[in-house]
Amino acid sequence: MKAQNAFYAQSGGVTAVINASACALIETARQYPDRIGKVYAGRNGIIGALTEDLIDTGLESEAAIAALRYTPSGAFGSCRYKLKGLEENKAQYERLIEVFRAHNVGYFFYNGGNDSQDTAYKVSQLGEQLNHPLTCIGIPKTVDNDLPITDNCPGFGSVAKYIAISTREASFDVRSMATTSTKVFVLEVMGRHAGWIAAAGGLAADEEHDIPLVILFPEVPFDQEKFLTRVDENVRAYGYCSVVVSEGVKRADGKFVAEAGGKDAFGHAQLGGAAPVIADMIKNSLGHKYHWAVADYLQRAARHIASKTDVEHAYAVGKAAVDLAMEGKNAVMPTLVRVSDTPYRWTLGSANLADVANVEKGLPRDYISDDGFGITAACRTYLQPLIEGEDYPPYRNGVPDYVVLKNMPVEKKLNTAFKI
């Protein structure tokens, strides 16, 4: 069997560890020179394939590829671009096959969330039909932790660790200030559809750190009165309160809390953010002085405090993607399989892309406490191992020395335009 080239692309919102998967994939592929020729990366994700804008990772040094392990973001660029259904826009899929055929690509590795697994599945089907069979492997990635079958998604553990740490640190701060100043701190976290990241805020408290926390999950309809009562109870009992609010929290009528406001001076809808809305509510109803923060990209890019477990997971699935391909598997995604909670033990498995595609895993109801404002012991048991361990990047001049790749283009063979 003659060596074929591989195509790798990063998809959707990037994470602190998606490059660790890329690192593993490229390092592992280089161990199979007889079967895998070049590893081409899509510049800006799948758009790079559609526009024949490929990056030759073979031109990067071993040191640069190794540095991907500790560099956050998507080193080749990512994109928010969902391929339509096969029936709706077959031309897109045909174009992918055309580009892959032109560049002798026999392996398609797609590193992303639900949509990406769906795309990888469809490409595998169409390759067969168009007589250019491809080995298609999905690689799990998402801070939202919403892929099915796999125990967790690389990227999530590091966000969870960041939010747990930040919540503990800010809670220590507000406790110091509460007598004469700030009594309530509100932190807004990601998670438009599921409360996985908000739940991680619950790890800020433990037996030795009794922190009064109120978590607002997207799964629990926001009850303003009940919420304010709880915050005030905490302030009375502890002197202060910390609130972790998911950006996706909704009222009973289905409207996002973040959209609660009015218009600005120019008639534009009020500038977003659930945290300022919640903070203002506390000020107006309870009169407590507040501070609020919106972590936004800081949380998912925070490679400086990535979870060691998460980095190991991310590397493992990147390596497993190549291993599965070498074993002749197709249309699968490596998964993380939890063997035991305490001590945490895990191994690798695999799932059919057909079973992964477009299925979302929500936060189980029994992970949320009965009052809707906290996490249960079951949730803690699940989350705890995912934030374990630190995996510090190297520093230069006081700042992490993240790598910037050369990202040299592969010479085009088709040179035909394709409109995105």
Add this chain to the structure above:
Amino acid sequence: MKAQNAFYAQSGGVTAVINASACALIETARQYPDRIGKVYAGRNGIIGALTEDLIDTGLESEAAIAALRYTPSGAFGSCRYKLKGLEENKAQYERLIEVFRAHNVGYFFYNGGNDSQDTAYKVSQLGEQLNHPLTCIGIPKTVDNDLPITDNCPGFGSVAKYIAISTREASFDVRSMATTSTKVFVLEVMGRHAGWIAAAGGLAADEEHDIPLVILFPEVPFDQEKFLTRVDENVRAYGYCSVVVSEGVKRADGKFVAEAGGKDAFGHAQLGGAAPVIADMIKNSLGHKYHWAVADYLQRAARHIASKTDVEHAYAVGKAAVDLAMEGKNAVMPTLVRVSDTPYRWTLGSANLADVANVEKGLPRDYISDDGFGITAACRTYLQPLIEGEDYPPYRNGVPDYVVLKNMPVEKKLNTAFKI
């Protein structure tokens, strides 16, 4: 000379390293048992002295005190409470002296910013007058870096490091997404009056990390058109742009940019934050998709990534406070003296509280680039050493194992009420 007790209080906004100063002070005081009896801490700062609510630090274990070195926030509680002028409210000062006399306090250590140095100075004057002479030593602390004479203020270096790292990480993220999604990232940082913290965002870029940054300083009147033009130029040249905006940025008419908006649905002033205002401006004028973050307390509590230099400074001034007292100095504050930039060398000095009190050190104009959107080489030379080195705390269950002290009260001797 018979041993007298010491009083220590933390004042104003807390930092990631103020407890390192407390750690040093207590550890050093314990080395002088013949001269310093107990170290009492004020519960919630100076309020603890006024209300005779003292904490006996002697009841804390050596391990607990040592753990203060890596625990952010104010372990004994802080307060925002400025004593009035001696003439206006002599009763407050007299009360302090009364409490200190009752508890045989002969040393007054006050850990804070400008106001606190002023208070320490006045206490030293009044103690003489009231025939209860006190050795009064100020200990510098402020994330705002605005104390005079000292090269820098403990607390600032760690915030600066956090902002430099976060800006680099988020910039990597937005660069990955820019082709199809977010093109501009806006990070709001602290600094109501001076741009020291905003300037630290400039350290995200260096020779190997060419990041298009626009910094908005409180010192530079905000010129909306010029700002938007610069952002758009960056987006055209790089595909993306990162903006670091100080909470204190003002328009030419002196109004805070954060106050630019209108009213919400209930008629309240629009919820704050300079970042959402700036982001909305970019969206409306340039049409670029944006993300924004407000770091708020996360930046000053982020002990998990404190600057090693800053921690060493904080410990050194805490120790020096006791050393100065033991040398018979009074009404002074230990200072950090820069000996050389590269390699960074520093030593300790001292300043008279009279010269420190109520003097604010601003960001020099020659630290801001001519266009007003960046930092100069001189600024980089000054800032660089302050963020050098990492000083990681110990972890337990994936989260820093910060200490919570017992904070046992000292038995009251006066038992008279004092209204705050």
